[in-house]
Amino acid sequence: MLELLRKHGPLSRGELGKHCGLSRTTLYDILAELVSSGAVVAASQQDGPRGRGRPAETLTLNPDAGQAIGIDFARRGLHVAAVNLAHEIVGTASEPHAAGLPWEQRAELAWRLVRTLTGGGLELGALSAIGVGVVGPVGPPLDPEAEAEAHAENDPASGPEDEVPHPVQLLLRERFGVPVLLDNNTRLAALGESIWGAAAGGQDVLYLRLSHGVGGGLVVGGSLHRGAYGLSGEFGHITVDQDGAPCDCGGTGCLETVASIRAVLESYRAAGGRAEDVPELVKATRAGDAPALAVLAEVGAAIGHVLAAVCNAIGPSVIVIGGELAETGAALIEPIERALGAQVMPVSRHRVSLRRATLGEVAGALGGIALVLHESPLLSRYPAGPDLAPGLLRQEDPMNQSRHVTARGAATDGRTAKEGS
Amino acid sequence: MLELLRKHGPLSRGELGKHCGLSRTTLYDILAELVSSGAVVAASQQDGPRGRGRPAETLTLNPDAGQAIGIDFARRGLHVAAVNLAHEIVGTASEPHAAGLPWEQRAELAWRLVRTLTGGGLELGALSAIGVGVVGPVGPPLDPEAEAEAHAENDPASGPEDEVPHPVQLLLRERFGVPVLLDNNTRLAALGESIWGAAAGGQDVLYLRLSHGVGGGLVVGGSLHRGAYGLSGEFGHITVDQDGAPCDCGGTGCLETVASIRAVLESYRAAGGRAEDVPELVKATRAGDAPALAVLAEVGAAIGHVLAAVCNAIGPSVIVIGGELAETGAALIEPIERALGAQVMPVSRHRVSLRRATLGEVAGALGGIALVLHESPLLSRYPAGPDLAPGLLRQEDPMNQSRHVTARGAATDGRTAKEGS
Known part of the structure; x- marks a missing residue:
């Protein structure tokens, strides 16, 4: 449902039903849970072209439910970008620095730049995460599950045996308090250009x-x-x-x-x-x-x-x-x-x-956001049923690489993401 | 659910819940529909290692619900393979023919070979389809939706404007009465080797x-x-x-x-x-x-x-x-x-x-089966709720390319797929 709303924007229940093919009962159950969790909001369609009868109620992602942040740690500078969950770009910013600046200082610079970008009112709600680009090879393959689990367990050093977290991942996770997804910044630029660019x-x-x-x-x-x-x-x-x-x-x-x-x-x-x-x-x-x-x-x-x-x-x-x-x-x-x-x-x-x-130097930061929107387990979260223990559950989808859901309670605070910088 | 059972084999309801993260209510609703449709069967786990308490009931794909057939129309010969829905290979067979044999005769040869392979008892149930490899470029991109829709509408010539069905698709659809998915036979060999081969x-x-x-x-x-x-x-x-x-x-x-x-x-x-x-x-x-x-x-x-x-x-x-x-x-x-x-x-x-x-000349036919198992809308079918009209519904999944569901009633006939050739 969240993916459909991310892709298509506001949809009526009937349209959602056509897209997903679920039975009406199942569909309404799922939507009721999403609305009660705050991830999705319902709104009457006021300006539809039909003009008669009761306007269809549409459902949309809750734009206040959180922001996604992208940060590109380039060799000699920092680029950041922020979007809300409706895919609206809140702003972008860049700041050059000397090559070889220690990671601690780069992470602090990122924190300041992001806060500037969001007018000091950064709200990283329950649906938020940070996508980060770094220079050089990133591997073994990015594992959003492990990253989300490490975050959930509040154990910054945990993760699969063969994956050593990048230093900036640990620093940002501590500073921002959200999961940090990492990839090579050039690959992220490719993703950025494919979504917002050329x-x-x-x-x-x-x-x-x-x-x-x-x-x-x-x-x-x-x-x-x-x-x-x-x-x-x-x-x-x-x-x-x-x-x-x-x-x-x-x-x-x-x-x-x-x-x-x-x-x-x-x-x-x-x-x-x-x-x-x-x-x-x-x-x-x-x-x-x-x-x-x-x-x-x-x-x-x-x-x-x-x-x-x-x-x-x-x-x-x-x-x-x-x-x-x-x-x-x-x-x-x-x-x-x-x-x-x-x-x-x-x-x-x-x-x-x-x-x-066409995106210039912020392509990598925008790609970091795309990484979050596409892959964050927190953005595929599904509210927990009564028999599911709190914590992150892994949803394995053998056809389409794994996607994830969290079973944690909703934690949106209703405040509005700042627009513009 | 079907994908999870295809990947993991028999699972208990609790295990399915852990994998998918759905609420208990939703999960049980879906499973009840799948069992009543005949796509999934329940069985008591007799030989589990636990050895005490009531054995957990496991759910598995119904092996009698249909077979998947792969056919490779190579330049100078025909290769066929069949598996049941539990992914067990029922058999493979090959037959050489002169280059340039007309498609009508090649389709008839395929029909005879498949019937031989399955001991004459071919049962293409509700979940079945045929994956076909042909020489040369196949394009525009394979569209299982259009193929399934054309089949559902009983209109062999229908399809998106820019897609002309391959002649063998029409012939096999008529002969076997099921959807026919097509791809280049060398690409299918790649898929076959990645699943069953080297x-x-x-x-x-x-x-x-x-x-x-x-x-x-x-x-x-x-x-x-x-x-x-x-x-x-x-x-x-x-x-x-x-x-x-x-x-x-x-x-x-x-x-x-x-x-x-x-x-x-x-x-x-x-x-x-x-x-x-x-x-x-x-x-x-x-x-x-x-x-x-x-x-x-x-x-x-x-x-x-x-x-x-x-x-x-x-x-x-x-x-x-x-x-x-x-x-x-x-x-x-x-x-x-x-x-x-x-x-x-x-x-x-x-x-x-x-x-x-390692698969030799049947790699392409096995890849055809993999194509069916991975991509057939009929294998991702989801039983219809009362408000859904008969026919095929398109399920769009923006993150993972589109997948599909049918809303047609179940049509398994309970007969057993033949094993061996």
Whole structure:
């Protein structure tokens, strides 16, 4: 029910019945419990087009029931975003900091930034959680159950044997008092772009970020794909030249060795160009500087080769290119498009759309929120029946990866989430 | 409930309650409806380890409620498999035929083969469906809703505007009188191997088939991945040589141009070898024939390069190599392993396991069954409440792709599915 209301917005009981196919009795039982728990509120539909008879009562998620917070701990700065449970973005904010700032200070900075964002009136109700992006691989696979259980047991160090909580998870859990879901921040940017950005509504999205590192993420069937061991979307470490330069990952000739900011600037300088950073390169490109265009054409061809391979394997409908290097625009995008045109299977070529990212630096924070909305056990909570002990119950759904429910009592406090920043 | 029982086998009401988190009242309502419909049966647990008190009554799927049939319409032969709803394989069978046999005759052959397989006593009860694999791209994405609706409306030509039913779908629907779900047979082999074969239990599996064509499939989070437009797993059409040979797909230098049976035999003959077919090549390889080993080393390197790229993008736990060319064994597998070792990200290398396929030619038929068990709306059916009209209702689950329920009355006839062939 909560998922249907999250997806469709307000629905009447009849519409909910059509969507879920449950019997009327069962449906009304479930809805009554959700309304009494405060997770769902009923409202008369005043402005429907029908205009006669008694207006149908619609049900909607309770916007006061809590907020979801996303935080992206990037290398040199912090980005935060907040939405209420009606999926309305309450606000976003960013603050740069020195690289290597200790986690304690970054967590404190996050706390202050989030409170600023929400006007100091942060209300993390019963349905809330925090989705956090961090640099580097996150694995073993994210386990929202374990995270929620650790929180429920008030034991910040607990979790499955093979999962060591990230330091920021412990710090934020203590500071905010809610479960903290973690993923790689580039993968979260992929999720953000697929919901609020360039690929909004896309169910199968390939996202590539061209920055100091080259990474990416895959949205598969509307969900973030993590892979069997928490490592996926590593497009930057696909080999493009088996005799190429050594890569930071330990491999040889990875895409990152030719398409990272450093690699591109070095190639440009080797070709006689002068640029200390990406804005200077962008400026040269816009001025039609020949070495800049030649370098970007070569880099774009390598990127397109890798993207075409992944396209043939996965069949996405949208490819999103983000990161600072995407600012070079057509000089980079057109060579990518040419390579895709040559190397994506002919039968698929016209079905894939290549787009520039639109969310900028808050993509990862927004993706953190999407992580919460999609995966938090607290957002799939279902009120407890009399025979269920308090605590978190695991709902195993063999068809669709596991989802979760809590059996804890409702704890909404009726106060309103602040809008705007 | 049906999904839980499919996954876990017999469960008590208390165990079902723990898994699903529903309130006792709701749970018991649902279970009562399922038992009265014949989809689920109750049995006393006689041999539990507890040994005292009244034995807990367990609930299980009704094994008499129907069978699931998988049929693989390969280019030159037919493979069928049948399981009952307890996931027990009733049997498998194959029959070769001339390439290009008309669909009418292939459908009749399938009908005869399935009846032989089930001892003539085929019972396709209310919960049954057929999963069918065919050669070539299947798209737009498989739509079990539309298929089930077309069946319910007894209108074999109906369906969404952009979906033209495959001829064999219409023929089998008429012959067997049940819904027919369709997918590419190589993708279905990937699903079969991930459930019953080399990657049994694997949630993230990459399957490559080296045959007359080079294709494959991806299992992502335990489900077959189809991609945004029904084209995925096209590993054979990933470019390995931008200046290479033209490919049947219209591209240039695809993996298939170097790793198909024809391409490998041609390379072998160009290197001075003599082999008319794969068995002869296998024989030469086992005899240590140098040109054969050299050709397979080169082909394996190209295959490994492509697989490594896909691994870095997707992060599977298992790679399965199937198809006739896999019979060449270590001569091909070891070069693939070497390329994976060099090109999969170092942090991931030890987490990916490379295996030979184990299901042989019935992999696709078994995958067809898995398709039915995973996706058939009839297997997710939920008995109708009094306010629901007969017919199929669509259950939209925004988090997990759509699932379906039927609101039709139960129609099990109590007869037993035949075991063995």
